[in-house]
Amino acid sequence: MKASFLDLSIGQIGYVVPDAEAAVKAYYEKFGIGDWKFYTYGAPLLSFMNYHGKPTRFKARLALSYFGKTRIELIQNLEGKTIYTDFIEKHGYGVQHLGIYVADIQKELTAARKAGFSVVMEGGGFGLDGDGHFAYLDTEEVYGITYELIQRPLRRHEPEAVFP
Structure with a gap:
């Protein structure tokens, strides 16, 4: 069976980093990538969170920017057991x-x-209207990388911070 989601293009590259602010500064200074928008994903921004099929709580600091047409996401895990800590x-x-x-x-x-x-x-629920949903699939063993499906919200919250 052909998986339709693999017919779509890659829109984002996600990096796990120890310090989102330091990583943003390095990407900006070395590669000129910016402006960066910061968000903290977790409650209350996310209305639901699941890890291995069970409700959970986690918190991650995200920094989002673009490299050409590709979105770059820098992720700093702040709290909880997540796919990032794995x-x-x-x-x-x-x-x-x-x-x-x-x-x-x-x-x-x-x-x-x-x-x-x-x-x-x-x-999910990270959009202004409670929409927006992301799901990480267990594709690493088969493809050597995790694929994330992302349904973007129609309207986003204002970022907590912007750099520069």
């Missing part, structure tokens, strides 16, 4: 996922499950 324990810091933007995440999750993948971690 990655750090196994690999250290670095490229953790490739993000695929989807219009209908439920449809794509159904396709992913039919292809034999499960959701490792997901969260």
Whole structure:
């Protein structure tokens, strides 16, 4: 069975970093990547969070920018056991996922499950209207990288900070 979500293009590269602010400064100074928008993902911004199919709580500091047309996401895990802490324990810091933007995440999750993948971690409700949903799939063993499905919200909250 062909998984439809793999027909879509990669829109995001996600890196797990020890310090989001320091990483942003380095990317800006060395590569000229910026402006960076900072968000803290966790309660209350996320209305639901699941890890291995069970409700959980976590908190991560995210910094978002673009390198050309590709979104760069720098992720600093702040609290909780997550796919990010799993990655750090196994690999250290670095490229953790490739993000695929989807219009209908439920449809794509159904396709992913039919292809034999499960959701490792997901969260949602980060848009102004309670929309927005992300789901990390257990693709690392098969493809050497984790794929994240992302249904972007129609409207985003204002960032907590912007650099520079």
